[in-house]
Amino acid sequence: MKKQIIYLLSLTFLVVSCGPKEIPAIGDKVYHVFDQQHLYFDPDLTKDGIKESDSEPFYIESGRIMLRKISIPKFERDTKVTIIVEETSAGDRWDKSGSVFVMPTNSANLLSVAKGEYVLKNTEDAEATDSYPGMIPEGEFTPATELMRFMTPFGVGFYSERDTAKYPNRMPVYIDGWAKKAMWKQDITQLLPLLEGEVYVGVHIDTWTKEGYNVDVKIRFDESENAYAPAKKRWVAPVLNSVRYIPPQRGCDKFQRADVGTEVTIPTNAKNVNLAYITTGHGGHSGGDEFVETENIIKLDDTPFYQFVPWRTDCASFRRFNPTSGVWLEKREVAYIDFKKGRYEKKEVEEPIASSDYSRSNWCPGSDVPPVIVPMDKVTGKHKITVSMPTAQKLEGDHQNFWFVSAYLFGELN
Numbered sequence: 001m002k003k004q005i006i007y008l009l010s011l012t013f014l015v016v017s018c019g020p021k022e023i024p025a026i027g028d029k030v031y032h033v034f035d036q037q038h039l040y041f042d043p044d045l046t047k048d049g050i051k052e053s054d055s056e057p058f059y060i061e062s063g064r065i066m067l068r069k070i071s072i073p074k075f076e077r078d079t080k081v082t083i084i085v086e087e088t089s090a091g092d093r094w095d096k097s098g099s100v101f102v103m104p105t106n107s108a109n110l111l112s113v114a115k116g117e118y119v120l121k122n123t124e125d126a127e128a129t130d131s132y133p134g135m136i137p138e139g140e141f142t143p144a145t146e147l148m149r150f151m152t153p154f155g156v157g158f159y160s161e162r163d164t165a166k167y168p169n170r171m172p173v174y175i176d177g178w179a180k181k182a183m184w185k186q187d188i189t190q191l192l193p194l195l196e197g198e199v200y201v202g203v204h205i206d207t208w209t210k211e212g213y214n215v216d217v218k219i220r221f222d223e224s225e226n227a228y229a230p231a232k233k234r235w236v237a238p239v240l241n242s243v244r245y246i247p248p249q250r251g252c253d254k255f256q257r258a259d260v261g262t263e264v265t266i267p268t269n270a271k272n273v274n275l276a277y278i279t280t281g282h283g284g285h286s287g288g289d290e291f292v293e294t295e296n297i298i299k300l301d302d303t304p305f306y307q308f309v310p311w312r313t314d315c316a317s318f319r320r321f322n323p324t325s326g327v328w329l330e331k332r333e334v335a336y337i338d339f340k341k342g343r344y345e346k347k348e349v350e351e352p353i354a355s356s357d358y359s360r361s362n363w364c365p366g367s368d369v370p371p372v373i374v375p376m377d378k379v380t381g382k383h384k385i386t387v388s389m390p391t392a393q394k395l396e397g398d399h400q401n402f403w404f405v406s407a408y409l410f411g412e413l414n
Contacts, residue, residue, distance in 0.1 A: 069200055101144035147188055239385050294389050
């Protein structure tokens with residue numbers, strides 16, 4: 001089978017803001033799920049238990065996750081779904097992984113685990129058994145499905161003033177000012193079945209500071225006005241999600257030692273079936289999984305089905321979003337025009353380079369991470385889908401190597 005790779009488009013988008021209680025808003029097309037909510041780490045925040053709300057945002061995981069219960073009607077006509085996320089630093093100056101996700105209210109989920117209402121298998125001896133509870137469907141438990149993966153840049157917003165006293169003179173000559181915020185947009189129409197009805201939408205940032213970040217999340221539904229465009233019968237099935245949402249989950253370095261995945265059943269009447277695969281490598285030291293090219297191998301029934309090296313080489317293009325990125329000098333020979341001599345000359349110069357400029361494992365500080373779409377033509381019935389990374393590195397000591405991988409199947413039903 002000829003394999004292709006299709007990236008969902010990620011575009012900057014400006015929307016009108018509205019109050020946190022206006023759900024839905026803007027002509028009943030946009031759900032303002034989180035309105036510049038503060039996401040941060042504070043163990044005292046949930047020490048007295050989780051204060052769940054039926055309408056307002058609430059925290060779990062010491063503030064690193066916000067959840068909100070929303071109710072979205074079932075659409076009768078064909079509908080396009082778009083997610084728009086904005087982020088600014090509220091004082092945290094580091095780049096961190098972020099994830100917007102959806103999960104059902106009518107089955108066990110990560111909230112059930114956080115509240116102690118559902119206990120995942122191998123929880124107590126997870127490290128001894130090399131198990132990572134909650135990554136795949138388990139009994140009544142369904143892992144969260146990612147709506148968008150994003151990466152906070154270094155300090156955008158809070159540190160974006162040009163005269164920031166704490167981080168002066170880091171602006172390169174080729175930008176005219178620091179960005180005020182990061183903003184991402186993705187088409188997530190294929191996930192519409194998971195959004196209709198009553199659901200939890202959550203946002204997670206892997207922060208470890210009390211300053212944290214401010215996050216805004218909107219989901220836009222554009223229903224066709226054409227009466228002859230009935231809603232498609234869409235189908236979605238989660239496969240796995242290794243994003244570190246709640247204890248006992250931790251950074252997953254298991255991929256190099258064993259295939260990670262689960263069995264799925266694709267309906268016989270399914271068509272246009274695809275696998276959406278989101279992957280990012282992490283490990284901040286220079287030789288860690290964040291900075292080393294690593295092949296991801298997706299297997300179907302233990303046979304390699306699609307394999308590629310997820311890698312971003314355009315990180316320098318995000319420089320204006322990263323005012324607090326570390327900067328150092330590198331020497332190199334450059335050619336320049338000597339107007340007195342009327343010709344090109346060469347000389348050695350010291351040139352600043354920022355940490356945010358370096359290529360990374362499928363992400364840049366300030367980027368989103370669109371899913372890779374892998375066609376699953378004519379695949380139906382029960383199958384095993386797994387992921388392996390033979391050259392991924394171990395999580396040892398200060399070398400926090402791990403991979404955040406999430407995947408789901410989607411298609412249409414005849």
